[in-house]
Amino acid sequence: MNPLPIVSINMAMTLDGKVARPDGRWYGLSSRNDKRRMDEIRARAEVLILGKNSILNDDPVIHLRYVENATDPRPVILLRSGTLPEEKKVFRFSKQPPLIFCLDENYSLVRSNLSSVAEIVLLPGKDLVPEEVLKRLGDMGYREILLEGGPSLNDSFFRSDLISRIYVTVVPFLIGKKNLPSITGGDREYPGFDFRRWNLVSCETLENEVFLMYEKSRSGAESD
Numbered sequence: 001m002n003p004l005p006i007v008s009i010n011m012a013m014t015l016d017g018k019v020a021r022p023d024g025r026w027y028g029l030s031s032r033n034d035k036r037r038m039d040e041i042r043a044r045a046e047v048l049i050l051g052k053n054s055i056l057n058d059d060p061v062i063h064l065r066y067v068e069n070a071t072d073p074r075p076v077i078l079l080r081s082g083t084l085p086e087e088k089k090v091f092r093f094s095k096q097p098p099l100i101f102c103l104d105e106n107y108s109l110v111r112s113n114l115s116s117v118a119e120i121v122l123l124p125g126k127d128l129v130p131e132e133v134l135k136r137l138g139d140m141g142y143r144e145i146l147l148e149g150g151p152s153l154n155d156s157f158f159r160s161d162l163i164s165r166i167y168v169t170v171v172p173f174l175i176g177k178k179n180l181p182s183i184t185g186g187d188r189e190y191p192g193f194d195f196r197r198w199n200l201v202s203c204e205t206l207e208n209e210v211f212l213m214y215e216k217s218r219s220g221a222e223s224d
């Protein structure tokens with residue numbers, strides 16, 4: 001059996017830890033440096049997993065614009081209900097056809113809407129289990145995965161302990177409103193979160209932003 005691919009996440013957050021504006025979208029708060037850094041991180045990945053709501057709300061451009069001679073990672077989308085509009089940029093401008101994982105419940109709908117612009121893979125069961133998705137991607141030969149949120153999708157992967165690396169850009173704004181999402185989070189805390197310390201691998205300041213990279217501690221338990 002193939003080992004599971006390595007998964008990194010990359011998110012930008014405000015000084016008060018928010019990753020979405022009060023209108024639920026993310027725009028206008030990242031600098032050109034952050035966009036360049038995002039492309040550098042994307043260029044190291046073979047696959048880029050994008051959240052459904054992030055595509056609906058933000059319609060991200062996924063082709064690399066700031067790194068020369070790099071191959072765009074292949075977009076992967078997890079749809080456990082419904083579908084997505086065909087006119088989203090991920091379907092119009094990707095260099096490689098996006099790969100969509102879906103369930104029995106929405107397979108026909110996704111096929112009828114998106115089969116001309118994406119490859120569609122039906123997974124068994126009632127939920128899209130991140131580990132199953134990674135197994136399939138590993139079987140397809142992909143080793144380096146980048147997950148770019150949103151927080152709900154990130155949470156599913158964190159909760160199953162599938163993330164090895166966290167890239168975070170701190171952008172110089174305070175939103176202030178409570179109950180906006182952070183880089184991850186569900187209804188419950190992660191069991192043993194206070195014993196799972198992440199290791200700071202790099203910390204770079206560029207103009208007015210901080211670029212952090214943390215890796216999961218191999219030893220697991222660590223505390224003061």
Ligand SMILES: NC(=O)c1ccc[n+]([C@@H]2O[C@H](COP(=O)([O-])OP(=O)(O)OC[C@H]3O[C@@H](n4cnc5c(N)ncnc54)[C@H](OP(=O)(O)O)[C@@H]3O)[C@@H](O)[C@H]2O)c1
Nearest residue numbers: 011012025026051052053054057080081149150152153156
């Ligand atoms: N600051 C940043 O760097 C950054 C980056 C990305 C996104 N964002 C912000 O995050 C917002 C969206 O975040 P979000 O948390 O609402 O949504 P999301 O993570 O983008 O998408 C979540 C949706 O994905 C689908 N999904 C399929 N399989 C899943 C699984 N195993 N676990 C979880 N979800 C699964 C679900 O929809 P179905 O059940 O309907 O299939 C779920 O509602 C965006 O609007 C954007 O502004 C910020």
